[in-house]
Amino acid sequence: MAVLFRLRQTGRWFHMDWVYTTGALFRDLQTSRVRRLLSILGVVIGTAAVISSLAVVEGGREQLRAHLEKLGVNLVVLEDRFRPDIPREYEDQLKSLQTESVLTAGQGYGTPSEKIDAKNRMHEDGMLSGLDAGSAAVVSGVLRLGDVKHLRKRFLNATLVEPITMQWAQVGQVGARPFGARVEGGTPHGAIVRDLRVREGRYLLPMDVDRSEKVCVLGVDMAKRLLGEGHAVGRYISMLGSRWRVIGILERKGTMMRFNYDRLIIVPITAMHERTGVEVVNALLFQARDKEAASIIRHELLGEVMACLPGRMEEDFSVFSQDDLAEQHDETLRTFKILTICVAAFSLLVSGIGIMNIMLVSVRERTHEIGVWKAVGATDLDILSYFLAESVLTCLLGGGLGILLGVVLAADATGFVASSVAEISSWKPIFCPEFFVLSLGSTVVIGLLSGIFPAIVAARLEPTEALRYE
Amino acid sequence: MYVELSAIEKVYRMSERVEVPALRGIDLSVEKGEFVALVGPSGCGKTTLLSVLGLLTWPTAGTYCLDGCDTRSVSRREQAGLRSELIGFIFQSYNLLARETAWRNVMFPLTFRSQTRGTRKRTAMEALDAVGLADRADHYPSQLSGGEQQRVAVARALVNRPRLLIADEPTGNLDSHTGKEILELIIRLAGEYGTSIVMATHDLTVARRAGRIVSMADGGVVPSEANG
Numbered sequence: 001m002a003v004l005f006r007l008r009q010t011g012r013w014f015h016m017d018w019v020y021t022t023g024a025l026f027r028d029l030q031t032s033r034v035r036r037l038l039s040i041l042g043v044v045i046g047t048a049a050v051i052s053s054l055a056v057v058e059g060g061r062e063q064l065r066a067h068l069e070k071l072g073v074n075l076v077v078l079e080d081r082f083r084p085d086i087p088r089e090y091e092d093q094l095k096s097l098q099t100e101s102v103l104t105a106g107q108g109y110g111t112p113s114e115k116i117d118a119k120n121r122m123h124e125d126g127m128l129s130g131l132d133a134g135s136a137a138v139v140s141g142v143l144r145l146g147d148v149k150h151l152r153k154r155f156l157n158a159t160l161v162e163p164i165t166m167q168w169a170q171v172g173q174v175g176a177r178p179f180g181a182r183v184e185g186g187t188p189h190g191a192i193v194r195d196l197r198v199r200e201g202r203y204l205l206p207m208d209v210d211r212s213e214k215v216c217v218l219g220v221d222m223a224k225r226l227l228g229e230g231h232a233v234g235r236y237i238s239m240l241g242s243r244w245r246v247i248g249i250l251e252r253k254g255t256m257m258r259f260n261y262d263r264l265i266i267v268p269i270t271a272m273h274e275r276t277g278v279e280v281v282n283a284l285l286f287q288a289r290d291k292e293a294a295s296i297i298r299h300e301l302l303g304e305v306m307a308c309l310p311g312r313m314e315e316d317f318s319v320f321s322q323d324d325l326a327e328q329h330d331e332t333l334r335t336f337k338i339l340t341i342c343v344a345a346f347s348l349l350v351s352g353i354g355i356m357n358i359m360l361v362s363v364r365e366r367t368h369e370i371g372v373w374k375a376v377g378a379t380d381l382d383i384l385s386y387f388l389a390e391s392v393l394t395c396l397l398g399g400g401l402g403i404l405l406g407v408v409l410a411a412d413a414t415g416f417v418a419s420s421v422a423e424i425s426s427w428k429p430i431f432c433p434e435f436f437v438l439s440l441g442s443t444v445v446i447g448l449l450s451g452i453f454p455a456i457v458a459a460r461l462e463p464t465e466a467l468r469y470e
Numbered sequence: 471m472y473v474e475l476s477a478i479e480k481v482y483r484m485s486e487r488v489e490v491p492a493l494r495g496i497d498l499s500v501e502k503g504e505f506v507a508l509v510g511p512s513g514c515g516k517t518t519l520l521s522v523l524g525l526l527t528w529p530t531a532g533t534y535c536l537d538g539c540d541t542r543s544v545s546r547r548e549q550a551g552l553r554s555e556l557i558g559f560i561f562q563s564y565n566l567l568a569r570e571t572a573w574r575n576v577m578f579p580l581t582f583r584s585q586t587r588g589t590r591k592r593t594a595m596e597a598l599d600a601v602g603l604a605d606r607a608d609h610y611p612s613q614l615s616g617g618e619q620q621r622v623a624v625a626r627a628l629v630n631r632p633r634l635l636i637a638d639e640p641t642g643n644l645d646s647h648t649g650k651e652i653l654e655l656i657i658r659l660a661g662e663y664g665t666s667i668v669m670a671t672h673d674l675t676v677a678r679r680a681g682r683i684v685s686m687a688d689g690g691v692v693p694s695e696a697n698g
Contacts, residue, residue, distance in 0.1 A: 003537055375553060375559045378582060463526035464526045
């Protein structure tokens, strides 16, 4: 009676000494090693997936931040995506506008319904920075250099408003076989807005634009393809039916806003208009004074452009800022993250079943031993916690291996993901401490979930039954 | 009266319809320090009775008073505590933990008691010394002979100084000489500690060493002159 009274007084739920038991536990973990390792394979893979995807996404976000900063600060871009097929009746008309040797890729610029003398029109509008477009023809319904002047006045919170004309053309070294390339008609400040830097030679100068000089600035890769490894500045290339002098080579920049600056050819916008015979602006680059101004421009720009171009559809234009780009990429990364975490969670869940299986085997193999434990005084809770601990430790082992694998995988995965998120060539995975806590935490949870049933089975065994089991 | 069983019944339910009675109304009492031998043919319920006595299973009916308290009122957790404090077990097949050394096997029951680790180890070594195996403390069960393993089991059963020792055919797996040694060891140590012994056996020479022989047959106690 005295003993029972004392037991009721102390009321300990655990009778076991954990220091002793831990030793036993680690010895037990070394039993059936192959089976145990196989059963934790899922945990290893799941944890590796969690760790590597988190690290890749975090690295990607960091990379993106750096990338967007490189793009230029507070940039807002307006793009005119209107590229209608030119009706056949106008095609000849259009061709006559262009010098015979111009090799365009067949892009039209709206309907050339009214032809106004370009020179007069430009003088009426008052050409920006004294541009003289020479002999370029004007088609209606598209942005023209005059509109740039207007928008510059309208958006005083933009420090720079720079027009761009894009054109596919056949280019080649003089006398050599030509190939298709993207040619940009730009302005001197276009470099500032996008933070383009010249590695060799110089960028466009106002003078080049004013005089429609046949000069060009090449991206690194383009220079190499056109003119080889040697010195490129001062040499000539052939495109749009004339010879262009190379005045500069850009620093390596990579892909931004869907095109690769390393493969670009930049010429004065006026010279481009003159050679193609059509005065058109495909895109406008705004450099806002600050972040707030960027947001205002972003929201008001489209309305203003629509006012300039009656009859055009809003859907033809796209306006986006750096924030939009950041958001868009964040979205991609988030989707990737959610996807991999779902896969990882599924794999962890499935592996939980594997763990439960090996735990049931473990309980069955040690049924006799459980009987002995109970005979010498182990409580149900002692047995329960022992098997739970075994299950959690097994899972943690898998989690640890998974982290190692994940760290290795993350490096490779970045390369793979980088190819799916354009504009970001490669990045380094970033590991935050909370990733490890999170993944180990989830393996502990899996260990508990998969261990609880076998542990209850073990705890509920009747001692006699257990002792009789062989 | 230290142990008192009255009208104990145990029925094993194999399924909804099939019930196998193992004990049919057992009355038995064991005095403090008494040595009771249970004899009878296989399947007569000796082991089941020992399980009931050792709180390893629960009787279907009847009352079992241990150390003055009715065990029906005791929870599973408290039963584990009573096993730990009051009862020691010796089995025919030793039932040592194969992955533990001899002294850790002996110490194992102590790990369920609140004692310091130093005390535990010392107590375990003393118990091993008492069964004459102090020099084999670091051996694993597989490195010991059958007799030595049973000595370790005796040390483990008595390391807690239990009031009741339950022994199920402790000499059954041993040759007669070793069996006799083990039996004498159990009797000597139990006598030192004032421990009551209930031992099931087939061997009449073993049974004759007991203070009282209880014959069992078919789940019941056979009345005889010896137990009046």
